[in-house]
Amino acid sequence: MLLQAQEAKAPFKYKDAAPKKHEIKARASQIDPKAKPHPEIGFVFEKDGKVSDYENACVDTRVPSQGKLVIWLMGHNAQLFDRVSSYGLHAIQVHYANGWFGEFGKEPAPADDKFLGKIRLEAATGEDFSPVVNIPKPDGMMERAYQFVKYLEKKNPEGNWGYFISEDGKGLRWDKVIISGSSHGSTTAARFAKHQKVDRVVMFCGPRDQYETWQALPSATPENRYFGFSHVLDGGWKGDHYCRSWELLGLNAFGPIVNVDKMPAPFGNSRRLITDADVKNDDKRAHSSVTPGGAAVKDASGKFIHESVWKYLFTHPVEKVGEAVAADPNCKKDLRSPKKN
Template structure:
């Protein structure tokens, strides 16, 4: 066993309450798989009115990706990533013993349906996000059926993966009749628009946890305060303080409406060591050249993510915490921040 595999195994074994299982794979390795949604499911359709299209063979827009590492004990959790593919992130979460998929879903509708002044309906975006997530008729603004929703495309992708990559044990995420995913084994994660949709979806569908990078936003909406199928201690957020969603009080507003203050204060990971007081609200002020756009993407693996002097990502422990920290371990409740502007319509 090489050093990296040993380290990943120790990380997995450190996750409280986990019962890791080994894979039956003659050649243990990390599998990176991909397939087009339109090729997987004949029922999948385009919705050009909201920029939800397949593209073509030269420039496919409906490519979906998956990752699993059979060298690492299986934690029995499936990460569904709701944004463009991030190979670095997939390599990290697969190293924790998690499965990961990125699905093609309707996320380009802002310019088509929403601009200018906020609509009077404070659940306007909520209804659109919910329909995109579940395929249920929630909004009069869009018509997204189940095969084109996050839930529908995730199901078909996992069914395809089960056949294509049996070494990866994807079947464990399907119900016995194969007609749905076992959502209590799912970690919804995303950045920006994707983190907002992940949080909205988790209000409706009970999942294992939600990992919210640079979000949620929807600063004129009220859905963040709705009853939640997913308990509040299972929501984890991480953002940069120079991100305009943070400086504009959009993220702190959502976090407080989600009641994350019940599980600890806002913690700066640069001056508070792991496990960050077991808080659900993590921020960083790492150097991003004073660039808010760079700050927005700096919280996930990639070109703008800060690194230490040895070239290693500075937030390795933060990412591990977000995806694997035992949900029962929480920080102490604190009062809501009176300086966070909760009414963004004024």
């Protein structure tokens, strides 16, 4: 433990005699015997005869490390992991009890304007924040991530994953974590960062929870460390879900909304990025187009057009910010009310 603490304080170093990109895959239920399925919220280890609790990790020891760990809160995205590992970041995707949204994320909105936020926080922490779910610590994101990193330190010592374990050995060094996700995952990432200080939050096509106000709660993570990216044809953008979340998070203090197709990096140092790239007027494709993958937009040569955006979101110095702007009067903040506000 003392050695681990000493390593945590020292500059990051790989332990790889033959540097390469390492990709690791393992089942959460095998990593931690305390992990349990929760079929009552659609969270299981196997579905339709297929394993559903795989977790994925990636690190490229050929690239100088930034000493940061990306925790991705949606299904594994290999193309995203290719990129973040090329930036010198470690990355993991964890399988945790996040299947509750299909049960509770339905309209009409509950009277409690923090209802979904409480469930998100319980799913992320494994602590009792919501009366409608019972997610114990081993099945929350924090513990799943910690157990996976402990596993990786033994399974892939070349990547020096132990650097991200806290000095007391009881959890992760959250100040070294970049929490990220898309849609449902980006919303949970933002809610978690309100509760737990992290290095950075990267939010693709989100956050939503458009009838809630937890986005305006005091934040353990400084507001300049939140970064968002959305397509303007995404239903969440057209419905003011994202613009209101961004403003409630306080991101207008760090610059205007910037169209990345019209301004090059560093995008005025803004935290609020949008695109109107051609997605053939397909709102579903628009939703997914902001992350690397089949829906992302390519140029005539077949290259993704948002490579600089993805790198910016994960690596732009947080102390560099744009000039504050006023709240947008055309972005409806109270979506429970039929009137503009």
